[in-house]
Amino acid sequence: MLESLKKQVCEANLELVRAGLVLMTWGNASAIDRGKEAVVIKPSGVPYKQMRPEDMVVVDYAGRVIEGDYKPSVDTPTHLVLYETWPEIGAVVHTHSHCATCWAQACTPIPCLGTTHADFANGEVPLTDCLTAQEVADGYETNIGRCIVRRFQGMDPLHCPGVLSANHAPFAWGKTLGDAVQNAIILEEIAKMALDTRIINAQQPPINQYLVDKHFNRKHGRDAYYGQGRK
Numbered sequence: 037m038l039e040s041l042k043k044q045v046c047e048a049n050l051e052l053v054r055a056g057l058v059l060m061t062w063g064n065a066s067a068i069d070r071g072k073e074a075v076v077i078k079p080s081g082v083p084y085k086q087m088r089p090e091d092m093v094v095v096d097y098a099g100r101v102i103e104g105d106y107k108p109s110v111d112t113p114t115h116l117v118l119y120e121t122w123p124e125i126g127a128v129v130h131t132h133s134h135c136a137t138c139w140a141q142a143c144t145p146i147p148c149l150g151t152t153h154a155d156f157a158n159g160e161v162p163l164t165d166c167l168t169a170q171e172v173a174d175g176y177e178t179n180i181g182r183c184i185v186r187r188f189q190g191m192d193p194l195h196c197p198g199v200l201s202a203n204h205a206p207f208a209w210g211k212t213l214g215d216a217v218q219n220a221i222i223l224e225e226i227a228k229m230a231l232d233t234r235i236i237n238a239q240q241p242p243i244n245q246y247l248v249d250k251h252f253n254r255k256h257g258r259d260a261y262y263g264q265g266r267k
Contacts, residue, residue, distance in 0.1 A: 037103045038076055041067055042092040045076045048213045052131060053084045055221050063131040064109040067213050068119045073097055077115060079106030110177060117181025118209060122193050125209045127216035132205040135227035139163075140200040146226060147242045149233045153226045154243065154251035157196035161223065162187050166202045180204070195252070198223040 048065040052058040061084065066077035076092050093104035097120065099112050109115075115128045131137075139146050139161075146161035148154055153161075164183045171179040184199050184207060197219040198208040208223050210216035233240055255262040 037094055038069055038072065038074060039089070041069055041076045042089040042094075044213050045078065045092050046087055046089040048127070048129070048217050049078045049087065050084060051217050052129065052220065055217075057131040057133040057220055057224055058084065059132070063129070063133075064111055064115075065127065065129045065213065065217065066109070066112070066115045067127040067216075068125075070123070074102055075112070075115065075119060077108050077112055079104065080109050082106060111180075113175070113177040114181040114184070114207070117178060117185060118207075121181075121185045122209070124194060124211065125216075126211050127209060127213040129208045129216045129220040130205065131208075131220055131224070133220070133224040133227075135231055136200065136206040136224050137204075138231070139227050140205050141203060143202050145200065146230050148248055149230050149240055149242060151243070151247065151251045152229060154248040155255050156219070156222045156226060157198070158248060158252040158256075159196065159245075160242070161196060161198055161200060161226070162191075163200045164202050195256070 045065060045067050052063050052065060057063065061081050064078040066075055068075045074094050074096060076094050079091055079093050082091060091106060093106055093108040094102045095108050095112060096102055097116060099116055101108065111130050118125065118128050143163060145163040148160050164187045167179055167183060180201055187199060197210055198206060200206055206223055208216055208220040210219050254260055
């Protein structure tokens with residue numbers, strides 16, 4: 037079932053390792069087939085070196101295993117909340133990449149300090165609220181997803197395809213698996229840039245919104261002109 041998607045999800049997970057975003061088993065990628073009402077995700081705790089497409093786990097929208105010999109990632113409920121809430125996304129990536137995780141642990145959103153960041157997001161990379169003791173005790177992973185969704189209320193998730201889960205680590209997403217992996221890579225890079233910029237100048241403010249809008253819209257807006265487009 038979903039053999040092609042399993043290959044894509046397996047390759048996306050391996051790409052996170054190659055990109056230096058994942059150590060040990062600290063991360064996962066998933067993709068959804070909305071026609072089949074199923075999600076394919078990495079198995080929990082399986083070393084990346086031995087992962088194969090057939091090891092990927094297929095779950096339904098309630099997180100029940102449809103196919104697979106392993107348990108799905110413990111973060112599956114978080115992914116499912118995002119898929120349920122945002123029909124425009126097709127893939128989700130979670131890592132504990134170093135710099136983005138440092139911002140998350142510092143409970144500080146990543147400020148938009150330059151145009152590289154603005155090419156990715158129309159403003160700061162937001163930080164979620166901290167989970168309450170009750171949210172941690174009852175439905176922890178599901179509540180991480182709900183907390184992300186609350187933070188994005190009134191926002192387009194594709195205008196900032198990533199978030200910092202407070203005290204935890206980053207999540208990223210996209211229309212496709214390729215987009216989601218790329219967004220996770222970019223999120224880590226702009227986290228590094230912001231950290232180093234503030235080391236050089238601790239008082240450096242975010243750039244003006246008109247410059248943010250220019251860079252974001254020329255790449256992602258209705259009249260975007262970045263790239264070759266269609267002939």
